[in-house]
Amino acid sequence: MKTHFLRITVCLLLQAAVWLPTFSQTQHLLPADQEIPLEYGAERLGKRTDAAMQKFRDNRLGAFIHWGLYAIPGGEWKGKVYPGAAEWLKSWAEVPANEWMELMKQWNPQNFDAKAWARMARKMGVKYVKITTKHHEGFCLWPSQYSEYTVAQTPYKKDILGELVKAYNDEGIDVHFYFSVMDWSHPDYRYDIRSEEDEAAFRRFLEFTDNQLKELASRYPTVKDFWFDGTWDASIKKNGWWTAHVEKMLKEMLPGVTVNSRLRADDYGKRHFDSNGHLMGDYESGYERRLPDPVKDLKVTRWDWEACMTVPENQWGYHKDWSLSYVKTPLEVLERIVHAVSMGGNMVVNFGPQPDGDFRREEKELAAFIGRWMDKYGECIYGCDYAGWEKQDWGYYTRKGDDVYMVVFNPPYSGRLVVKTPPETVLQEAVLTNGGGKVKVTETARHEYNVDMPARNPGEPFVIKLKVGKTTGGTDKYREALT
Ligand code: H76
Numbered sequence: 254m255k256t257h258f259l260r261i262t263v264c265l266l267l268q269a270a271v272w273l274p275t276f277s278q279t280q281h282l283l284p285a286d287q288e289i290p291l292e293y294g295a296e297r298l299g300k301r302t303d304a305a306m307q308k309f310r311d312n313r314l315g316a317f318i319h320w321g322l323y324a325i326p327g328g329e330w331k332g333k334v335y336p337g338a339a340e341w342l343k344s345w346a347e348v349p350a351n352e353w354m355e356l357m358k359q360w361n362p363q364n365f366d367a368k369a370w371a372r373m374a375r376k377m378g379v380k381y382v383k384i385t386t387k388h389h390e391g392f393c394l395w396p397s398q399y400s401e402y403t404v405a406q407t408p409y410k411k412d413i414l415g416e417l418v419k420a421y422n423d424e425g426i427d428v429h430f431y432f433s434v435m436d437w438s439h440p441d442y443r444y445d446i447r448s449e450e451d452e453a454a455f456r457r458f459l460e461f462t463d464n465q466l467k468e469l470a471s472r473y474p475t476v477k478d479f480w481f482d483g484t485w486d487a488s489i490k491k492n493g494w495w496t497a498h499v500e501k502m503l504k505e506m507l508p509g510v511t512v513n514s515r516l517r518a519d520d521y522g523k524r525h526f527d528s529n530g531h532l533m534g535d536y537e538s539g540y541e542r543r544l545p546d547p548v549k550d551l552k553v554t555r556w557d558w559e560a561c562m563t564v565p566e567n568q569w570g571y572h573k574d575w576s577l578s579y580v581k582t583p584l585e586v587l588e589r590i591v592h593a594v595s596m597g598g599n600m601v602v603n604f605g606p607q608p609d610g611d612f613r614r615e616e617k618e619l620a621a622f623i624g625r626w627m628d629k630y631g632e633c634i635y636g637c638d639y640a641g642w643e644k645q646d647w648g649y650y651t652r653k654g655d656d657v658y659m660v661v662f663n664p665p666y667s668g669r670l671v672v673k674t675p676p677e678t679v680l681q682e683a684v685l686t687n688g689g690g691k692v693k694v695t696e697t698a699r700h701e702y703n704v705d706m707p708a709r710n711p712g713e714p715f716v717i718k719l720k721v722g723k724t725t726g727g728t729d730k731y732r733e734a735l736t
Pocket of ligand 1: 319338340341482541561569
């Protein structure tokens with residue numbers, strides 16, 4: 254009974270370790286005159302306005318690649334299948350690092366074809382791909398001179414990361430690097446600093462990490478972004494200076510590079526948002542497998558953010574058994590993409606390639622489905638932003654300059670799509686994108702309209718582009734009720 258209780262507690266703690274980092278950040282803005290001085294707080298107030306950041310933002314749709322040794326066992330260790338995230342198997346099954354690294358002998362992805370991956374990404378319509386250069390396990394997808402656990406020490410030998418960077422860039426796709434600071438195979442990693450010995454070891458570890466990051470930045474100078482993970486431990490919170498240093502170092506080496514908020518901790522160990530409530534890094538990266546509420550959480554439209562999601566409930570690396578949790582349908586994935594863009598965010602859809610270097614059937618089908626839709630309707634995604642209009646039940650708005658898009662996911666039985674425009678804004682015209690022609694607009698009240706459903710229901714989420722004008726004074730035929 255006792256051991257059972259203990260096991261449950263340990264399991265809960267491990268799970269907490271997984272979700273804590275994504276739920277702990279909040280923004281608490283202090284009145285300007287009450288702000289405290291910080292040496293390692295936000296670099297800047299408000300959104301970045303340079304071209305590189307605008308490109309990051311305009312891309313809107315990305316893919317995540319989680320690929321490492323964990324793909325080989327695929328969630329199963331010594332005959333037992335673990336339902337938790339496959340890339341955490343080392344932790345679930347409590348495998349010591351040296352035993353885990355034996356998997357390197359089996360790293361030989363004979364079907365790996367970087368060009369085929371890049372074609373698949375282009376056809377899916379993603380504008381960038383985030384690749385796990387090193388996940389928590391510590392195995393490097395590039396031949397790092399600072400580690401013995403790299404692709405170079407496997408039967409496959411080749412620089413997987415280098416091949417991918419080239420192949421994606423050749424297809425016009427930006428590459429972003431995922432990098433886990435927490436490293437389960439490095440003897441100097443510490444979860445907390447409790448002694449001088451810890452202090453010395455962790456200092457060596459941070460130097461090692463700096464070296465790996467500098468190596469990545471100089472070997473692959475076209476990288477556009479570093480997405481840090483595994484930064485939630487007390488050891489890192491006690492070394493907020495180092496996270497500010499990394500941000501600065503990378504930005505000096507690679508002008509324009511973007512860095513996620515998850516890297517950062519300030520002088521007091523406050524993460525994502527500093528002690529004065531200002532976002533650190535260039536964009537918020539806390540929306541992992543969840544999204545802000547499209548009505549209640551509009552505060553997120555004030556800063557840049559990027560969400561990422563798994564296709565099963567929580568599997569990033571390859572897991573051989575997807576029947577253990579709910580798997581989102583391609584339509585559900587699409588809706589999350591639109592949901593994110595409608596609130597001014599990016600969405601990154603995860604893929605966990607198989608150990609042989611190919612993608613599982615479900616992922617290929619998903620990529621093809623999203624790609625077909627993006628091909629027809631992508632103009633409401635790329636370069637689009639939060640429209641600022643009141644959310645309606647039929648779906649989501651996005652906006653590009655003066656054009657407002659209605660992305661219709663839930664067509665109503667009435668056949669009328671309600672649109673409420675902000676003050677001084679009038680609806681002039683509604684046109685189906687993808688060559689569908691005009692649909693009728695009827696003014697029903699002040700700043701309220703019915704937009705007709707297309708004569709033939711497209712049978713898939715579709716997009717109506719709205720032409721919008723400004724009211725020019727004149728008399729108002731509507732009167733408020735006297736009550
Ligand atoms: C916890 C955790 C990690 N963060 C996600 C993006 C995956 O990499 C997961 O293993």
